Amino acid sequence: MQETAQILREKGLKVTPQRIAVYNMLLNTKEHPNAETIYKALQPTNPTMSLATVYKTLDYFKQLHLVQELNVGEPSSRYDAIVCCHPHTVCSCCGKVEDLFVEGMTEIHKKVEEEFHFHVDSEQLILYGTCARCQ
Amino acid sequence: MQETAQILREKGLKVTPQRIAVYNMLLNTKEHPNAETIYKALQPTNPTMSLATVYKTLDYFKQLHLVQELNVGEPSSRYDAIVCCHPHTVCSCCGKVEDLFVEGMTEIHKKVEEEFHFHVDSEQLILYGTCARCQ
DNA sequence: TTCAATGCAAAAGTTTTGCACCTCT
DNA sequence: AGAGGTGCAAAACTTTTGCATTGAA
Numbered sequence: 435m436q437e438t439a440q441i442l443r444e445k446g447l448k449v450t451p452q453r454i455a456v457y458n459m460l461l462n463t464k465e466h467p468n469a470e471t472i473y474k475a476l477q478p479t480n481p482t483m484s485l486a487t488v489y490k491t492l493d494y495f496k497q498l499h500l501v502q503e504l505n506v507g508e509p510s511s512r513y514d515a516i517v518c519c520h521p522h523t524v525c526s527c528c529g530k531v532e533d534l535f536v537e538g539m540t541e542i543h544k545k546v547e548e549e550f551h552f553h554v555d556s557e558q559l560i561l562y563g564t565c566a567r568c569q
Numbered sequence: 570m571q572e573t574a575q576i577l578r579e580k581g582l583k584v585t586p587q588r589i590a591v592y593n594m595l596l597n598t599k600e601h602p603n604a605e606t607i608y609k610a611l612q613p614t615n616p617t618m619s620l621a622t623v624y625k626t627l628d629y630f631k632q633l634h635l636v637q638e639l640n641v642g643e644p645s646s647r648y649d650a651i652v653c654c655h656p657h658t659v660c661s662c663c664g665k666v667e668d669l670f671v672e673g674m675t676e677i678h679k680k681v682e683e684e685f686h687f688h689v690d691s692e693q694l695i696l697y698g699t700c701a702r703c704q
Numbered sequence: 705t706t707c708a709a710t711g712c713a714a715a716a717g718t719t720t721t722g723c724a725c726c727t728c729t
Numbered sequence: 730a731g732a733g734g735t736g737c738a739a740a741a742c743t744t745t746t747g748c749a750t751t752g753a754a
Contacts, residue, residue, distance in 0.1 A: 448753060450709065469744080484711045489744060491709095505640045507693075509719080510743060521677075523687050534685065538677050542656075543696070545671050551701035552658050552669075558642075560693045561678070566686035583728060585734065604719080619736045624719060626734095644744080645718060 445498045455480050456491045460501055460515035466522070466531040468510040506531055506560055521559035527568035534561070580633045590615050591626045595636055595650035601657070601666040603645040641666055641695055656694035662703035669696070 438457050439449045447453060455476050460467075467475065473488045492513055495501040504512040506524045512531060514522075521534040543554045573592050574584045582588060590611050595602075602610065608623045627648055630636040639647040641659045647666060649657075656669040678689045 448708065450753070452710075482711075486712075486745080487710055493745095503642065505642055507638065507640050523681070523685070525687075526690065534681065534687075536677060536680050536684070538673065538680065542671060542673050542694075545673065546658070546669065546696060549671070550658070550669065551704070552660075552696065553699040553704060554696050555661065555698040557697065558693075558695045559677075561681060561687065561689050562692065563690040564688040569686070569688060583733065585728070587735070617736075621720080621737075622735055628720095 441500070445500060447494060447498070452480065452483050452487050453491050453494075455483070456488060457495065457500065457515070460513060464533065466504055466512040466514050468508075468512050470510065472513070504531070505558070519557055521561060523561045523563065523565065525565035525568055526562055527564050530565060532565070576635070580635060582629060582633070587615065587618050587622050588626050588629075590618070591623060592630065592635065592650070595648060599668065601639055601647040601649050603643070603647050605645065607648070639666070640693070654692055656696060658696045658698065658700065660700035660703055661697060662699050665700060667700070 438454050438461070442449050442453055442457065456472060459472055459475055465471070469485065469488050469492060472492075473483070473485045476483055476488075492501060492503075495513075496503055499517050500515070502514045502517045504514055504522060506512065506522065514533070516533060519539070521536060521539070523532045523534050524530075525532075539557060539559065543557070546552050546554055573589050573596075577584050577588055577592065591607060594607055594610055600606070604620065604623050604627060607627075608618070608620045611618055611623075627636065627638075630648075631638055634652050635650070637649045637652045639649050639657065641647065641657065649668070651668060654674070656671060656674070658667045658669050659665075660667075674692060674694065678692065681687050681689055
């Protein structure tokens with residue numbers, strides 16, 4: 435993708451096929467994959483890519499706020515190309531991790547800043563339960 | 570502690586010195602320690618205790634809701650003996666993880682249940698930022 | 705041409721497992 | 730006595746690192 439290369443360049447990153455592949459994969463999925471899953475998904479089209487490169491790439495992306503790391507209690511981290519602050523649901527039945535867009539968090543931030551004098555930079559809200567499909 | 574033994578027994582667990590030690594340690598700290606930290610803290614008083622036992626014990630406790638596992642993005646999990654749903658703050662300056670008791674989460678749960686038909690069982694909210702002391 | 709990125713293999717770190725022995729009940 | 734817990738060492742997993750080679754600018 436032309437656009438992806440552009441975005442990487444703007445972030446000051448050298449444009450490589452591996453980085454384009456990882457970023458595009460994350461843009462085109464809602465699965466919140468982990469490093470291993472990304473690696474396996476790209477294997478067919480990028481047979482030379484190594485898992486170490488996936489990790490290094492995700493690390494760069496994370497620092498440049500191109501992706502968000504997600505920790506839902508599994509042994510490995512998941513990654514999300516939607517970087518704005520938003521909650522996630524984790525279905526304990528099917529295991530799916532989904533994005534959620536609800537209001538009301540800024541009020542909690544404000545409360546925490548005022549009552550506890552804790553300055554909030556970012557937030558991670560994970561809701562565990564059962565999704566509509568599994569109920 | 571007499572009470573601790575009682576609690577373990579009520580949960581159907583065999584009472585052993587190791588289990589009492591781990592549970593008491595967690596009850597008496599606000600540090601949200603990880604397995605390694607618990608192990609080292611108990612070393613002086615329980616020199617024979619192994620790290621594997623700490624892990625196994627925490628696993629039992631977690632399943633019986635005696636403790637809560639906490640994942641703030643570090644390589645290892647932290648543990649909290651306060652098992653009711655409550656948010657945590659993580660200071661990016663001093664690294665401290667602290668408990669937080671704010672209202673307003675139940676409204677968000679309700680919203681999620683009504684709008685997205687996701688049945689919420691539990692929730693984990695982590696606020697990253699700077700604590701009052703570090704500002 | 706130059707500097708950074710890649711890929712491989714090895715290492716590091718956390719957590720789990722298998723099994724002989726011990727200890728609670 | 731018997732079921733279950735402990736401790737040790739080894740294994741399993743995820744993630745990181747070092748380094749020679751490759752590739753983007």
